[in-house]
Amino acid sequence: xxxxxxxxxxxxxxxxxxxxxxxxxxxxxxxxxxxxxxxxxxxxxxxxxxxxxxxxxxxxxxxxxxxxxxxxxxxxxxxxxxxxxxxxxxxxxxxxxxxxxxxxxxxxxxxxxxxxxxxxxxxxxxxxxxxxxxxxxxxxxxxxxxxxxxxxxxxxxxxxxxxxxxxxxxxxxxxxxxxxxxxxxxxxxxxxxxxxxxxxxxxxxxxxxxxxxxxxxxxxxxxxxxxxxxxxxxxxxxxxxxxxxxxxxxxxxxxxxxxxxxxx
Numbered sequence: 001x002x003x004x005x006x007x008x009x010x011x012x013x014x015x016x017x018x019x020x021x022x023x024x025x026x027x028x029x030x031x032x033x034x035x036x037x038x039x040x041x042x043x044x045x046x047x048x049x050x051x052x053x054x055x056x057x058x059x060x061x062x063x064x065x066x067x068x069x070x071x072x073x074x075x076x077x078x079x080x081x082x083x084x085x086x087x088x089x090x091x092x093x094x095x096x097x098x099x100x101x102x103x104x105x106x107x108x109x110x111x112x113x114x115x116x117x118x119x120x121x122x123x124x125x126x127x128x129x130x131x132x133x134x135x136x137x138x139x140x141x142x143x144x145x146x147x148x149x150x151x152x153x154x155x156x157x158x159x160x161x162x163x164x165x166x167x168x169x170x171x172x173x174x175x176x177x178x179x180x181x182x183x184x185x186x187x188x189x190x191x192x193x194x195x196x197x198x199x200x201x202x203x204x205x206x207x208x209x210x211x212x213x214x215x216x217x218x219x220x221x222x223x224x225x226x227x228x229x230x231x232x233x234x235x236x237x238x239x240x241x242x243x244x245x246x247x248x249x250x251x252x253x254x255x256x257x258x259x260x261x262x263x264x
Contacts, residue, residue: 001084001100001110002231003190003197005247006223011044011073014083015063018219018231023063026085031210031229034087034114034186041086041099042066045108046078047194052106054082054194058099082192084110089143091119097139102148104137107155107193109148112209112228113186115174118143121181126150126174147174151191164246167191167198168257175204190226197247199226201239202257212236213245213252224252 002014002022015022020030026038043058055078059066063085084100092098100110115122126146127135134149151170155163171187178185184205191198201211214225217234224247230236239245239254246253 001082001112001188001190002225002227003083003192003199003247004081004220004223004225005197005249006079006220008048008077008079009081009220009223010075010077011046011081011083013220014081014227014231015042015044015073016070019233020229020231022083022085025229026062029229032087033207033209038062038085038087040088040094041096042069042084043086043099043101043110044073044081044083045101045103045192046076046082047080047192048078052194054080054103054106054108054192056101056103056108058096058101060094060096060099080192080194080197082108082110082190082197084112089114092142092144093140095140098142098145100144102139102145104134104149104152107152107191109151109189109191111144111147111190112188113144113203115143115147115185115187116178116183117181122174122177122183125177125181129153129173131156147171147187147189148191150174151189163191163193163196164198164244164255167200168244171200171202172257175202178204188228195248197226199239199245199247200243200257201245202242208241211239211245213239213247215251224249226252
């Protein structure tokens with residue numbers, strides 16, 4: 001997954017243009033810990049002008065085989081973008097409803113990871129804690145969308161805490177539920193609200209998936225980015241384990257997630 005905040009740029013900024021774009025990372029990821037390719041779907045959410053709600057495009061095809069996205073991505077632009085290529089988790093269905101980013105009102109989210117014992121136990125617990133209106137927003141039973149809606153629920157319950165607090169609470173809650181059921185989890189979650197992107201790097205019982213940030217790089221002199229893997233050979237900075245990265249047009253702010261057990 002990757003996200004951009006800055007002056008409006010074409011959607012190809014994340015999907016196609018850089019040397020290590022998401023198209024390349026779909027078939028040749030360098031740091032992926034689970035699976036070997038990401039060819040089960042492509043999605044992007046983007047914000048235009050003053051509209052608080054994102055536009056969104058999702059397909060169950062990889063970035064190179066969708067008949068519309070390559071051309072659209074060069075002609076459509078956004079001041080904030082969140083994009084992902086999917087590697088389907090065993091037991092989670094295939095198809096557009098399960099492709100990231102997910103969206104709810106002004107929010108969009110993507111998840112690089114999985115929740116263990118999902119069908120057996122953890123899904124039921126997390127689903128039971130969601131407000132009814134958010135349970136109704138599920139397109140299908142997906143660990144990634146359920147984690148995103150958990151963050152939405154925390155933001156609605158405590159709007160004064162802001163997006164960073166909601167993402168922190170969501171990954172903490174998911175880790176606690178998984179730990180209670182003896183399950184492992186990879187919980188790299190990114191949520192965008194049109195003004196900022198908050199991305200967590202955290203896991204439970206397994207090494208954390210990689211996450212990097214870049215402020216005003218040579219290719220993006222007017223933007224700030226976060227990505228699972230660097231999109232080019234610029235000076236990307238690794239996000240430490242058990243940390244949040246908050247991206248705005250002013251730069252990147254890191255903060256620890258202190259109330260989680262250290263991952264293995």
